[in-house]
Amino acid sequence: MSILLGAVAYDPKVVSIWEGIRAYFREQGVDLDFALFSNYERQVDELLAGHIDIAWNTPLGHVRVRRRTEGRSRSLGMRDSDRDFHAKVIVRRDAGIRRVADLEGKTLAVGSRDSTQARILPLHFLRQEGVELSRVSLLPFDTDLGKHGDTGTSELDVLRALTEGRAQAGTVGDLIWVNEQAAGRVDSSRLEVLWTTPGFDHCMFDALPALDDGKARAFQDALFAMKWDHPQHRRLLELEGLKEWLPPREEGYASLERALDEAGGW
Amino acid sequence: MSAGAVAIDGGALPLGGGLLALLRPALDALAPGGVVALRSAQPGVRQDLPSWCRVERHEYLGCERDADGRDRHLIRRGSLGVPRATDAAPPAEADPATGFAPRGARVEPGGPPYPVTIVRRAHAAPPEARALYDQAVAAQWDARALPWERVRPLPPSLERALGQIMTFLAENELSALYVPSKFVSRLHPAYAETAMFLATQLSDEARHIDVFLRRARAGGGGLGVSSVTTSRSLLALLAIEDFTEAAFLLSVLGEGTFLDLLRFVEQEAPDELTAELVRRARADEARHVHFGVAHVRHAMASDPSLAARLEAAVRRRSASMHGIDGVPAPIQDALTILAARGDDPPSVARGHEAFRALLAEMHAGRLKRLVHAGFTSDEAERISSLHTPNFM
Numbered sequence: 001m002s003i004l005l006g007a008v009a010y011d012p013k014v015v016s017i018w019e020g021i022r023a024y025f026r027e028q029g030v031d032l033d034f035a036l037f038s039n040y041e042r043q044v045d046e047l048l049a050g051h052i053d054i055a056w057n058t059p060l061g062h063v064r065v066r067r068r069t070e071g072r073s074r075s076l077g078m079r080d081s082d083r084d085f086h087a088k089v090i091v092r093r094d095a096g097i098r099r100v101a102d103l104e105g106k107t108l109a110v111g112s113r114d115s116t117q118a119r120i121l122p123l124h125f126l127r128q129e130g131v132e133l134s135r136v137s138l139l140p141f142d143t144d145l146g147k148h149g150d151t152g153t154s155e156l157d158v159l160r161a162l163t164e165g166r167a168q169a170g171t172v173g174d175l176i177w178v179n180e181q182a183a184g185r186v187d188s189s190r191l192e193v194l195w196t197t198p199g200f201d202h203c204m205f206d207a208l209p210a211l212d213d214g215k216a217r218a219f220q221d222a223l224f225a226m227k228w229d230h231p232q233h234r235r236l237l238e239l240e241g242l243k244e245w246l247p248p249r250e251e252g253y254a255s256l257e258r259a260l261d262e263a264g265g266w
Numbered sequence: 267m268s269a270g271a272v273a274i275d276g277g278a279l280p281l282g283g284g285l286l287a288l289l290r291p292a293l294d295a296l297a298p299g300g301v302v303a304l305r306s307a308q309p310g311v312r313q314d315l316p317s318w319c320r321v322e323r324h325e326y327l328g329c330e331r332d333a334d335g336r337d338r339h340l341i342r343r344g345s346l347g348v349p350r351a352t353d354a355a356p357p358a359e360a361d362p363a364t365g366f367a368p369r370g371a372r373v374e375p376g377g378p379p380y381p382v383t384i385v386r387r388a389h390a391a392p393p394e395a396r397a398l399y400d401q402a403v404a405a406q407w408d409a410r411a412l413p414w415e416r417v418r419p420l421p422p423s424l425e426r427a428l429g430q431i432m433t434f435l436a437e438n439e440l441s442a443l444y445v446p447s448k449f450v451s452r453l454h455p456a457y458a459e460t461a462m463f464l465a466t467q468l469s470d471e472a473r474h475i476d477v478f479l480r481r482a483r484a485g486g487g488g489l490g491v492s493s494v495t496t497s498r499s500l501l502a503l504l505a506i507e508d509f510t511e512a513a514f515l516l517s518v519l520g521e522g523t524f525l526d527l528l529r530f531v532e533q534e535a536p537d538e539l540t541a542e543l544v545r546r547a548r549a550d551e552a553r554h555v556h557f558g559v560a561h562v563r564h565a566m567a568s569d570p571s572l573a574a575r576l577e578a579a580v581r582r583r584s585a586s587m588h589g590i591d592g593v594p595a596p597i598q599d600a601l602t603i604l605a606a607r608g609d610d611p612p613s614v615a616r617g618h619e620a621f622r623a624l625l626a627e628m629h630a631g632r633l634k635r636l637v638h639a640g641f642t643s644d645e646a647e648r649i650s651s652l653h654t655p656n657f658m
Contacts, residue, residue, distance in 0.1 A: 084320055088313070174317035181282025181314065188283035192310045196317070228346050231363055234376035243323050243346050 039146025079242035109170035115149025117173030124259035201252025402466035430490030499656035517558020
């Protein structure tokens with residue numbers, strides 16, 4: 001019984017991640033192999049065509065799989081870091097922006113148009129807060145399209161534009177915002193957080209409804225047995241950006257589905 | 267470390283503006299489940315702190331307003347990646363995943379295992395290691411301080427003999443530099459005192475090699491011959507892959523035998539400089555022997571099968587020397603001439619007797635050290651008689 005998993009090669013480290021996970025799964029007696037795609041659209045198509053068993057999907061990829069299988073796809077697991085993700089609206093301290101309504105008339109730097117955390121959801125939530133986006137001047141960084149924001153490049157572009165004064169406000173995911181601050185790379189005398197969006201969930205292992213139960217169980221058993229305190233596992237978990245694999249849950253994707261309904265993007 | 271609770275004042279520091287330098291150590295000092303109460307006058311922290319806690323897997327419990335209007339954030343320390351305490355004393359068995367972490371440090375779990383193979387205290391850390399290291403540091407000496415300018419040429423036969431002896435000593439000391447060095451990187455760093463002692467041993471050998479070669483050259487006689495017997499004997503030593511076997515063969519038997527050799531050279535030295543440098547080298551070697559005996563005695567005390575294994579190692583080495591009988595001729599002749607102080611036949615007869623007496627002293631010395639290391643007198647007798655004719 002072999003499992004073919006799809007992942008998107010958004011960075012050279014993706015090869016190290018899946019080579020490592022493949023070796024680990026094989027030690028666990030699970031014959032896992034992987035195929036790398038250059039973009040999530042192709043990966044989703046190949047999953048739906050039955051060419052791969054499991055796709056490691058962004059939230060955008062995940063909700064598309066849900067939609068195209070009419071909610072019957074099987075979700076297998078997610079990272080701890082995928083739960084309760086938030087987006088942040090960061091502002092320059094000198095911009096005089098005290099609340100989200102003040103964004104009107106200002107320049108708002110945003111990430112790639114297929115980035116859930118840096119573009120799709122922060123704009124959706126700002127609209128819900130009553131911000132008239134047509135009165136906000138968007139400065140978009142549409143880098144790495146097809147990678148759904150995985151590279152983080154557009155979020156770093158947003159922070160750079162803010163630091164350099166090309167925008168008064170910008171939207172990024174909380175992960176990048178916190179990590180950049182923790183690493184001392186944010187000038188907090190110039191930038192501060194204005195607003196935090198409601199929470200949403202991020203990546204998911206997706207499979208078709210027809211996935212063999214044995215494969216699904218073998219995959220999940222091996223996945224959930226990875227431990228942060230184990231040297232070999234920890235290296236892989238660090239590369240993949242998590243401390244613990246968790247079971248799937250669907251409620252964290254409702255806001256993204258609404259956002260795509262409202263603004264298009266399905 | 268306690269689960270407990272601790273309060274810290276973050277002033278107006280933003281999360282990315284220094285606050286973490288206060289918060290992280292406070293959390294680090296708590297066991298999982300412990301709570302930090304962070305007072306803050308920085309509004310942005312209300313939004314950044316929950317995100318940071320999410321990423322770091324701590325639990326953000328919420329924010330209260332203090333009487334003075336400042337925020338009071340409560341954070342419960344998470345349970346992932348909690349550093350584990352390590353013993354301040356050498357552990358009976360060391361974990362390769364603690365790497366170079368100094369003993370007694372708290373070590374984050376999940377570190378990579380190091381390729382160390384000497385991981386048991388009984389074979390790595392004799393209790394005397396620390397004291398012998400201190401002695402070694404205090405006993406270091408500078409070869410340049412010796413009165414080299416006072417060296418005068420000796421009669422040609424004596425000069426040649428001295429050059430040969432110094433050549434032999436330097437060659438053997440080179441092996442005593444190489445053999446321990448290969449075990450330093452295999453020693454678990456939890457037994458750092460042993461690695462540190464070996465570092466002094468290597469430094470001692472380097473100094474000895476230097477002074478022996480300088481003495482050979484100082485009188486104009488130059489170096490002597492390197493024999494196949496010596497070369498084969500030292501290769502058998504270099505080939506040993508077990509630390510305790512190597513310590514036994516090199517330090518207890520080899521360097522132990524060298525103590526008697528050096529005493530002989532000192533007694534028969536043709537000038538004060540030679541006597542002095544050999545005396546100093548012997549004091550260093552005595553420390554190496556002391557450490558080797560302590561190492562073997564400590565290992566034997568916890569491993570009843572070790573005596574037989576060490577005897578087998580001596581037999582294997584002896585087998586590799588089959589067909590070679592007697593001390594290498596160049597060194598035997600040189601020691602004889604040295605003790606004769608010249609080459610007239612009656613003196614050479616005395617020198618020959620002195621050489622024979624040296625062999626007997628070496629055997630007696632080995633027996634004493636072997637018994638001290640924990641062997642029975644029968645075992646000691648067998649092992650000593652199998653010892654290499656090369657002395658080292």
